[in-house]
Amino acid sequence: MDLQDKYGRDFKTLRVSLLSTCNLGCVYCTMGTEEEITTDRKPQTPAAVFLRHIRKLHEQLDLKTIRFTGGEPLLYRELPEVIAGVRAMGIEDIKMTSNAFLLDRLAPALKDAGLQYINVSLDAMDSDSFFAMTRRKQLQRTLKGIETALACGLDIKLNAVMMKGKNDDQVLPLLEYAFKHNIRIRFLEVMAMGHLFGHANDYKLSQDEILDIIATRYSFNRLERKTSSTANYWQTDEGHVFGIIANDTEPFCMDCNRLRLDAEGNIYGCLSTNKAIALSGDETDAQLQQKLQMAMAQKQDMQFTGSEMSMLHIGG
Ligand code: SAM
DSSP: OOOOOTTOOOOOEEEEEOOSOBSSOOTTTOOOOTTTBOOSOOOOOOHHHHHHHHHHHHHHHOOOEEEEESSOGGGOTTHHHHHHHHHHTTOSEEEEEEOOTTHHHHHHHHHHHTOOEEEEEOOOSSHHHHHHHHSSOOHHHHHHHHHHHHHTTOEEEEEEEEBTTTTGGGHHHHHHHHHHTTOEEEEEEOOOBGGGTTTGGGTBOOHHHHHHHHHTTOOEEEOOOOTTOSOEEEEETTSOEEEEEOTTTSOOGGGOOEEEEOTTSEEESOSSSOOOEEOOSOOOHHHHHHHHHHHHHHOOSSOOOOBSSOHHHHOO
16 A cells, blocks of 8 residues: 655554553653553453554555554563564564563563564663652663663663653763663653643753753764654764654654554554544455555644643553
């Protein structure tokens, strides 16, 4: 299916939210209720159901990248099976976004199943700030997860959501950690999603403000942006590269190629206009194509406009 909108955007990356519960309660994502933050074994969507949806979407879209996310994907019991199933479909890039809390234990099996890249969410290097951001006192366990995954040969990037008055003093410590371990780090401007809808600006640390902090210690030059990249990148005079995902300052909607699938089997073409489009799994090709066209029509022109839906549900 040749699906493109008037800006030439297509769907080549599928983000799959495997479940919408998490074992951390990050303040930009959740209100910290027990329903959101739980390690309880709630019923999970079987891997076979996800794989059926992904296969049918791949047949239509010739997907290049699958990113597993959530909620926390490491809480998904059949994660190795679902990764291996996607690998068997011949999809090139298999990635995951995770808080790394359980990664120490799971990294080898995930690597064996075919996972290549993990974006680890790490918002602080100081235990108190880590707790302030995640509502959990588990910084060391997260760091152990990252280091085990690196030792297994997994490619790791760090994502740090920066919030004024919460973790803005962590920009340089996070950068130092990333440079020391030779890991690429990207700082994120906080997005107006979920409970932050309507007042994310109270916490926003902008791209310029992040750069100002980094400039107190490093000199750097901007690198050219790659097509469909969510991040802008800079290189320090010492050769270290860091990025900023400037959702608000420099939106990247113009070449967004992402489609999202949630744990209930709904697809979404955009984070802003995210009305669920339900997949049954039994659609004919024509019916699925029609749903994909609806998802494509959801894409905003050029700017993320916010959403009452949290990333916990739609998948980060
Ligand atoms: N549990 C996994 C994790 O922590 O990486 C995956 C899901 S989590 C929703 C993925 C990412 O979404 C977060 O780390 C963060 O980068 C991003 N995110 C969630 N809410 C956000 C917000 N309001 N603003 C910016 N980023 C947000």
